[in-house]
Amino acid sequence: MRILIATDAWTPQINGVVRVFQVTAEHLRAFGHEVEVVGPDRFPLTLPAPGYPEVRLAVAPGRRLARLIEAFRPDAIHVPVEGPIGLAARRYCRRRGIPFTTSFHTRFADYFEKRLGRGGSLALAAQRWFHRGGRAIMVQTDTLERQLTASGFGPVRRWGRAVDTQGFRPxxxxxxxxxxxxxxxxxxxxxxxxxxxxxxxxxxxxxxxxxxxxxxxxxxxxxxxxxxxxxxxxxxxxxxxxxxxxxxxxxxxxxxxxxxxxxxxxxxxxxxxxxxxxxxxxxxxxxxxxxxxxxxxxxxxxxxxxxxxxxxxxxxxxxxxxxSWEECTREFERNLELIPAATWDAPIRG
The missing domain is CATH 3.40.50.2000 (Glycogen Phosphorylase B;)
Structure with a gap:
């Protein structure tokens, strides 16, 4: 399978989401898949995220992203992050009628309510709109599955987490x-x-x-x-x-x-x-x-x-x-296999 991951969270950022996709891509390649990761490093113009200067956001990524997708012609597209690349990938897939999956990584609603005292319902609505555009949203835990299902996200599929026990050892x-x-x-x-x-x-x-x-x-x-x-x-x-x-x-x-x-x-x-x-x-x-x-x-x-x-x-x-990262990646692989493969001859929607 040819798998494209369009993510705003990617190197040189250092965080848990980046580590998850780095290791997942490595294991998918070891399983025989071709994997293309499109992150902010693939775009000539980026700006720092407000309050997080080490996090670069791609500026107007739509056209270049479309060219990268079409050059690779993936069978499956995964869009995990609600940033400029994620929004551009979502729009591209929706216009072309290409199925894609998403995954949930940040509790923006909880953060806004706890830290700012407002904005939680708006953040949740925005995340629900983003993720419901895909064929499935992958979540890591029982708690997330229950909470997101109750909040109108779906369909929800499980994708657990693992740890590199060789790199992180006593x-x-x-x-x-x-x-x-x-x-x-x-x-x-x-x-x-x-x-x-x-x-x-x-x-x-x-x-x-x-x-x-x-x-x-x-x-x-x-x-x-x-x-x-x-x-x-x-x-x-x-x-x-x-x-x-x-x-x-x-x-x-x-x-x-x-x-x-x-x-x-x-x-x-x-x-x-x-x-x-x-x-x-x-x-x-x-x-x-x-x-x-x-x-x-x-x-x-x-x-x-x-x-x-x-x-x-x-x-x-x-x-x-x-x-186990192997079993974790197999779960991700199975989630991709459950949706139709992308086709490249459908008309573009307005």
């Missing part, structure tokens, strides 16, 4: 690993991910915890939080093996976000053998269940972080090993 077990390379007082409580308002980092950074609080990542809130919490160690942006290195060195990964559709970093931490403390909200609850053995979920995030220190690190690794 480096503490390897003889050349120095668990004290951070040279900080223990225990070390780590957050790794985007440093942005929707991640609710004040809920972690303001905690009275022993040892050290560490933040690995970059984003629009970095300067503000660094000034607000001078006792916190902000280590900046990391990639590749360095991510597993920091996860492995930490004693607990603290995940304060309330607005996740999944929370891939939770699995990455567990895959490195590091227990998790998080809020009992969708995302962590869907991955871990209400009473997990490898994490502590509580509205009292301080108590959760301290209690997580006693969790068996080997149990964390075993839990993560149950999330």
């Amino acid at each position: 480096l503490r077990d390897e003889p050349d690993f120095d668990a004290d390379f951070l040279a900080l007082p223990r225990p070390i409580f780590l957050y790794l991910g985007r440093v942005s308002p929707e991640k609710n980092l004040d809920a972690f950074l303001g905690l009275d915890l022993p040892g050290s609080r560490v933040v690995v990542g970059d984003g629009p809130a970095l300067a503000t939080l660094r000034a607000r919490y001078p006792a916190v160690h902000f280590l900046g942006y990391r990639t590749g093996r360095d991510l597993a290195r920091h996860f492995s060195a930490a004693d607990v990964f603290v995940f304060p976000s309330r607005f996740e559709t999944f929370g891939l970093v939770v699995l990455e931490s567990l895959s490195c053998g590091t227990p998790v403390a998080a809020l009992p909200v969708p995302g962590p609850l869907d991955i871990l269940g209400p009473t997990p053995l490898v994490a502590r979920l509580s509205e009292d995030l301080r108590a959760a972080a301290l209690d997580a220190l006693s969790i068996d690190r080997e149990a964390c690794r075993r839990f993560a090993e149950g999330f």
Whole structure:
């Protein structure tokens, strides 16, 4: 099958959505499919997203996107993100009568209501309009499936998540690993991910915890939080093996976000053998269940972080090993196979 993914979330951005599509594309190619990813890097003119300068948005991508699609002539088109590329791909497919799928990655409605106090219903309506243009919307969890179905999205199909257990592995077990390379007082409580308002980092950074609080990542809130919490160690942006290195060195990964559709970093931490403390909200609850053995979920995030220190690190690794990228990608593949293949001789609609 020839598969085209038209996504506003792509390299050089670093986030969970980008990682999902990078790994999915790699596995699809390993299964014998031809995969073309059209991201902002394929367009000559981009602008920074408001408040997120590291996220580039393609300017007027419609014509070039159409040429890229027609040059590749895919059998299946997937459009995951409600940005300029996603909107242009949706419009192109609708005009040509080409079926496509979407997937749900960001709770814009929750974010607007919680952070701004308004705009949630409008954001939900806009996302519903976008995704109902496709033949199916893929979602990661039971919670999302129930919520989106109740809100009029559909048809909904499941597409779970997984973790790269080779890249994210317990480096503490390897003889050349120095668990004290951070040279900080223990225990070390780590957050790794985007440093942005929707991640609710004040809920972690303001905690009275022993040892050290560490933040690995970059984003629009970095300067503000660094000034607000001078006792916190902000280590900046990391990639590749360095991510597993920091996860492995930490004693607990603290995940304060309330607005996740999944929370891939939770699995990455567990895959490195590091227990998790998080809020009992969708995302962590869907991955871990209400009473997990490898994490502590509580509205009292301080108590959760301290209690997580006693969790068996080997149990964390075993839990993560149950999330296979191969099976996850097969699920994505099956969802594409359930819709008609694209045809290229239909008349263009006005």
